[in-house]
Amino acid sequence: MFGRRTPANDLADEFWANVQPGEVLLRAQGITKRFPGGVVANDHIDFEIRAQEVHALLGENGAGKTTLMSILFGLLQPDEGEIYLRGHPVRFSSPQDAIRYGIGMVHQHRKLVPAHTVLENILLGHPKARGVLNVREAAEEVAAIAEMYGFNLDLYARVWQLTEGEKQAVEIVKALYRGAHILIMDEPTSALTPVETDRLLEAIERMTANNLGVVPFITHKMPIIFRISDRVTILRRGRVVATLPTRDTNERELAQLLVGREVLFDIQKPPATPGDVVVEVEHVTARNDKGGLALNDVSFSLRAGQVLGVAGVAGNGQHELAEVLAGLRPVEHGRIRFLGRDITTASVLERWQLGIGYTPAERTEVGSIGDFTLVENVTLNYFWDERYVQNGLLNEKKLRALTESIIETYQVVTPSPDVKAKTLSGGNLQKVIMGRVLSRQPKLVIANLPAQGLDIGATEFVQRRLLDARAAGAAVILISEDLDEILMLSDIIAPMYEGRIVQLIPAEQADKETIGAMIAGGRTRANA
Amino acid sequence: MLAFFLRSLEAAMIFTFAGVGELVDQRGGVLNVGVEGIMLFGATLGFIVTKTTGSYTLGFVVGVLVGALLGLLHAFFSVTLRVDQVVSGMGIWIFGFGITTYIGSAYTGPLGLERLPTIGGLSPFFFVAVALVGVVWFVLDKTSWGLAVRSVGEAPDVADVSGISVTRIRYACTIFGGALAGFAGALYALYYNPVWNYNFLMGWGFIALALVFFSMWNPILLLGGAILFGTLWQLSLNPELLLPGLFSRYIWRTVPFIVTILVLVLISTDWFRSRWGGARPQALGEPYVKE
Numbered sequence: 064m065f066g067r068r069t070p071a072n073d074l075a076d077e078f079w080a081n082v083q084p085g086e087v088l089l090r091a092q093g094i095t096k097r098f099p100g101g102v103v104a105n106d107h108i109d110f111e112i113r114a115q116e117v118h119a120l121l122g123e124n125g126a127g128k129t130t131l132m133s134i135l136f137g138l139l140q141p142d143e144g145e146i147y148l149r150g151h152p153v154r155f156s157s158p159q160d161a162i163r164y165g166i167g168m169v170h171q172h173r174k175l176v177p178a179h180t181v182l183e184n185i186l187l188g189h190p191k192a193r194g195v196l197n198v199r200e201a202a203e204e205v206a207a208i209a210e211m212y213g214f215n216l217d218l219y220a221r222v223w224q225l226t227e228g229e230k231q232a233v234e235i236v237k238a239l240y241r242g243a244h245i246l247i248m249d250e251p252t253s254a255l256t257p258v259e260t261d262r263l264l265e266a267i268e269r270m271t272a273n274n275l276g277v278v279p280f281i282t283h284k285m286p287i288i289f290r291i292s293d294r295v296t297i298l299r300r301g302r303v304v305a306t307l308p309t310r311d312t313n314e315r316e317l318a319q320l321l322v323g324r325e326v327l328f329d330i331q332k333p334p335a336t337p338g339d340v341v342v343e344v345e346h347v348t349a350r351n352d353k354g355g356l357a358l359n360d361v362s363f364s365l366r367a368g369q370v371l372g373v374a375g376v377a378g379n380g381q382h383e384l385a386e387v388l389a390g391l392r393p394v395e396h397g398r399i400r401f402l403g404r405d406i407t408t409a410s411v412l413e414r415w416q417l418g419i420g421y422t423p424a425e426r427t428e429v430g431s432i433g434d435f436t437l438v439e440n441v442t443l444n445y446f447w448d449e450r451y452v453q454n455g456l457l458n459e460k461k462l463r464a465l466t467e468s469i470i471e472t473y474q475v476v477t478p479s480p481d482v483k484a485k486t487l488s489g490g491n492l493q494k495v496i497m498g499r500v501l502s503r504q505p506k507l508v509i510a511n512l513p514a515q516g517l518d519i520g521a522t523e524f525v526q527r528r529l530l531d532a533r534a535a536g537a538a539v540i541l542i543s544e545d546l547d548e549i550l551m552l553s554d555i556i557a558p559m560y561e562g563r564i565v566q567l568i569p570a571e572q573a574d575k576e577t578i579g580a581m582i583a584g585g586r587t588r589a590n591a
Numbered sequence: 592m593l594a595f596f597l598r599s600l601e602a603a604m605i606f607t608f609a610g611v612g613e614l615v616d617q618r619g620g621v622l623n624v625g626v627e628g629i630m631l632f633g634a635t636l637g638f639i640v641t642k643t644t645g646s647y648t649l650g651f652v653v654g655v656l657v658g659a660l661l662g663l664l665h666a667f668f669s670v671t672l673r674v675d676q677v678v679s680g681m682g683i684w685i686f687g688f689g690i691t692t693y694i695g696s697a698y699t700g701p702l703g704l705e706r707l708p709t710i711g712g713l714s715p716f717f718f719v720a721v722a723l724v725g726v727v728w729f730v731l732d733k734t735s736w737g738l739a740v741r742s743v744g745e746a747p748d749v750a751d752v753s754g755i756s757v758t759r760i761r762y763a764c765t766i767f768g769g770a771l772a773g774f775a776g777a778l779y780a781l782y783y784n785p786v787w788n789y790n791f792l793m794g795w796g797f798i799a800l801a802l803v804f805f806s807m808w809n810p811i812l813l814l815g816g817a818i819l820f821g822t823l824w825q826l827s828l829n830p831e832l833l834l835p836g837l838f839s840r841y842i843w844r845t846v847p848f849i850v851t852i853l854v855l856v857l858i859s860t861d862w863f864r865s866r867w868g869g870a871r872p873q874a875l876g877e878p879y880v881k882e
Contacts, residue, residue, distance in 0.1 A: 159754040168752070176746045178873065179738075187742050188753030192735040354861070 078149070079165055079244045086114045086149070088276045089135075089166075089245055094144035096130050104130035105141070106301040112245060112276040117267060119288050119309070120280045122298030123321060123518035124488060128280050131298070135247060135278075136168045137161035162188075167238025171249040173230045177223035181216055185237045209236050212266040227377060228259030235266065246270065248279045252287050254544060256376050257579040264290060282518055284545075285314050297321055322520055330526055333534060335554045338367030339402075341507050341538035342388070347397035349387050357383035359562035360397070365555070367506065370529070370539040372553025372570070374546060375582045380562040381542045382424065385511040388540065389421035390414045401507065412447060420505030422496050424512035424542075426489065430496045433485030437477065440484050441466045441499045469498035474524065490521030497528055508532050508539045514548060526552060546575050546582075560584040595825055595832055597712045601783055603814075603821030605775050607720040609799035610806070610813050611727050612771025616662075617803055618731060619764030620744035620874040621669055624680035626772050627796025628687025629661045633776030635691035638787050639698050647707060651777050658773015659766050661687075666765035670758055673878035684796075695787050702785035714782055721814065728810045740764060744872035747879035757879045772796065794848065798824075801851040804858050807870040823847045 082088070089112045096105040104127045112118045122128040133139040135146070137155030145152050148164055155161040158168070175184045185205050186192040192201070202218050209216045214232040222230060231251070238246055252260050267277050279291055288295055289309060296306040297320045304320050343364040351357035357380045365371045375381045386392035388399065390411040398407050401417060409417070423429040431440045442462050445451045451458050451465070466480040473494040477487060484492060493513065500508065510529055514522040529552060533539050543549050549556060556573045558565045558581035565581040609626055616623050623629075633654035641650030661683055668679040707714065731737035739760055742750040747757045779792065798820055806813035826832070827843035857863055 158752050162754065170752075174746075174749045174752050176742050176749050178745050179742065183738055183742075184749075186735070187738055187750065188755055192738065194736075195734050196738065 076242070079242075082114050082149075082244070082274045084115050084274060087111050088114055088149060090147045090150075091131075091135065092145050092147070094131065094134060094141045094146075096127075096134060096139060096141050103301050105134070107144070108298070108301075108303055110296055110303065110306075112278055114274045114276055115271045116294065117271060117277045117279065117292040119292035119295045120278060120298060121285070121288060121295055121317060121321060122280075122282065123520065124282060124490060124516075125300075125518075126298040126321075127301040128282070128298055130301075132168075132247060132249060132280055135161070136166060162241055162243075165242055165244040167235075167241060167243025167246045169231060169234045169238060169246065169248040169251065171253060173227075173234060175222045175230055175233060178221060180219050180221055181225070181233050182218040184222055184233055185218075185240055189241060205236060205240055208239050212236070212239070212269050213262065214266065226256075226259070227254040228256065228262065231255070231259075231263070232266075239270075243275070245276045245278065248277065250282060250284075251279045251291075252284055254377055256583045257546075258583050260287075267291065282516075283522060285317060285519075286547075288317065289314075299323060318519060330523065330530065330551060332530060332552065335533075336368045337554075338536060340364050341367050341402060342540075343398075343400040344388075345398045345400070347387060347399065348395045349383050349392055350395060351383055357562055358387065361562075361564055362397075363555075363557060363564065363567055365507075365538045365540065367536045367538050368533055369554040370533050370541055370552050372549035372556045373540060373542045373559060373564075374549045374556060374578055375542075375544065375559035377544060379559045379582070381559050382511065383562075384559070385421070385423070385509050385540070385542055388507075388509050389419065389423075415444070415503075416447070418503075418506035419509070420500035420503060420507070421509045422493075422500050422511060422513055424515060426492050426496060427485070431484040431492060434483055436483055437470070437475075437480045437487075437495055438463050438466045440495065441469060444499045444503065465502070469495065469502055472502075473498040473528070490517045490524075493517060493521065493525060497525060501528060501532055504535065504537075505532075506537055508537050509542075510539065511542045512544065513541065514543070514545070522548075546578055549578070550575060558582045592832070593712070595829065596822075599822040599825040600717055600818065601714055601821070602824050603817040604714065604717040604720045605779050605783055605795065606799050606802055606817035606820055607724060607814055608716075608778065609772045609775035609796060610802040610817060611720075611723055611810055612768035612775070613800055614768075614803045614806065614808060614810055614813055615727060615731070615740065616764045616768030617875055618744045618808055618872055619740045619761050620747060620872055620877065620879070621666065621761050621765050621768075622676045622680065622876040623662070623665050623669075623683075623765065623768055623772075624677055624800060625661070625665060625683030625687065625796075626680075626768075626800050627792065627794065628680075628684035629658050629769050629772040630776030630779065630796040630799075631687040631691045631792055632661060633658045633773030634780035634792060635695040635776075635787065637773075637777030638702065638780040638785070639695065641704065641781055642698060642702055645704065647704070647781060650781050651774065654773045654777025654781075655770045656773070658776070659770035661773070662766040662769020663762070665769065666762045669878060670761045670765070673880065676876050676878075688790075692789060696789065698787050699789075700787065702781065702787075704785075706785075707782050714778075716778060716782070724810045724814045731810070741872075743879075744874055747874050751879075751881065761879075772799075775799070798847055798851060801854055805854045807858075808872065809870070820847055820850070823850060 091108060091110045094105050094108040097103050108131060120128060130139060134141050137158045137160050153164055182202055182205060186196065186201055205218060214236060216232060216236065251263060255263065270277055281288060292309045294306060295309050297304045297317065299321065345362050347358055347361045349358040361384060373381050373384060383392055387394055390409060394407050398405060406414060427433060442457060451461050463480060470477060470480060475491050475494045477491060513525050517525065529539055529541060541552055550573060553570045556568045556570055556578060558578050560582055561584065609630060613623060613626055636657050637650040637654035640653045641647055665679055665683060668674045669676040731741060739755045742755060743757050743760045751757055784791065802813055802816045802820060805816045824847050827846050830840055830843040
């Protein structure tokens, strides 16, 4: 048929008949993948998934997780090794092959069309959706599957209206409607609220009860492994380090296997020594890109040497708050004062010069220019600084020396300061961005999702640098979706929900359950 | 007065054919700003073939074929080679304008054949155009093909992992759009205004292009817009019919283009985007590169 690559009938039904509990559904043997330039992303990886089992794959960025996932889903083909499904060797030359064989994928960056309805997204590419769509019949079937796994989906809502948890549910239902027997989930709990996480775990339980196998790929958020999985396989530098039953291990052991050295989990935060008030935000209101109210009467003040932890699920105004403070978004009502000065309408450059530093969440779009070298990217924060620019001419020697010192101090792994920023890994790029901001010794640091997507080692590093800034007398505004991170680093916690700060809570009086309930607003769309 | 409205509807018919083709193209994520060039080719080659052979059928077939071929060329540039779609489309327009002027000037003058028949004073193709709008609306909204086209235009990566071939869909849409533009051009030169002279199409392809934006990518609204623009065009030719003595006809003739510019300005405002922004195919104009 026009536009479709796969044959009309899925193999799934006959192939997957009579699966026995505990049967090995998929076995990958000796999977090896080399990339041009000699990088061995996967080095003889053995891995299996049984029916009724959740088998987690744990690895840092660069450990070869993405490559393995791509091979299991047919996006890449291994140079060596075999994949067996129920004992039969199979080859996936495209994701369509993998889907036809009953492999489902739930992407971390959701693969859904935002402008289309939930139902249209689920039907897209389904072999039953041919010619004129039989919407009513499909809707009934999809609703039955959603209900079976405890998802409450509005099939006619547009995907852009959904929460992250609901989008994930759409992807899961799409894969199951397509006949998946093995579900691969990339970072399944990232960006979910605690309530949504509970619901996901329940759905996974129902899947395993139905003889499915579930393979979550996890970079950080280690506690979830103990809630979700029966077995865990740890990858390091492209190799399987160990496969363990989850109940026989603990976080410390996993972390050690993962990083190859001991990791200190609890960063000890020295007691706060609050100084003068640095920033005062008074009744600030602002709009998002779509014209909706993003910040609704937000007020707080923060002293030198304090960390304000802004907690919340994506899309509740934290991002706009960061941009308003950094001068990237206009304030509709209210005032912002910095060291007693009104900066409500001050430009970005004025704020920099006054001593505000911003590390954006979008490292590759806003935080850096991919085609610029590291020196040039560092220059972007110094092009107005008289120490580095004289009579409009950049002092390249000094800027280079500065970049080199940032690379050294912040342990950036790079062959030279002259490589393009886009060649760095996420963690290294974040270190460059943090380095160039913090080396100006700002009096206010706004860190938007500083550890998002980083592996354990880089996360720890970034968190320590923020505490260093605090110790050096800076006020730090930390925006994070990770409640553990918020609780660990903050002196004051500001849970945000629908553009408001629910309540300002001193860290010593805060606990995870209360904050979790506050950022979920006590209710979510999914269970409303 | 009746003749005025019939003539307006026939102009609308030509805008509709070219516009619906471009609309399908854009819903699939490919922008073709070279509609004018493709129409010029369809018009000129169709005109020459019909004038030489005396066969209308052959003229229309050649118009459709040359349009499809130019659509294929645009698809090759913008989908396979991933060049900037605006550059490729402008290239097709400039190419079309130059070549058709060169080969057509020898045939300057009227077609000199008996006029094609009409139904109630309207070309039968008018009814085909209306039916086509209905069919395209149905296919885009209610069938799996339409879903595939829309998904490719909104989020090609999603379509890709769902088992849709982005390349095939985009080629199909672009060739379809080209064929319809070629047909619209042939219809212009063989029926609406069967006289070849320099720049005889006078920017109708650009009006059709603007209509797609004007319609917010909805074929039904496109038909309405086509009738509005067709009427404005006729008005510009006979302004004394409605407003005698006001401005010269040359000023009136600019009106459709001024309206076009105003429409384009309007749809690029924040105000418009925040209300109707969802209508624009999100991947419009962006080549798809597999990760």
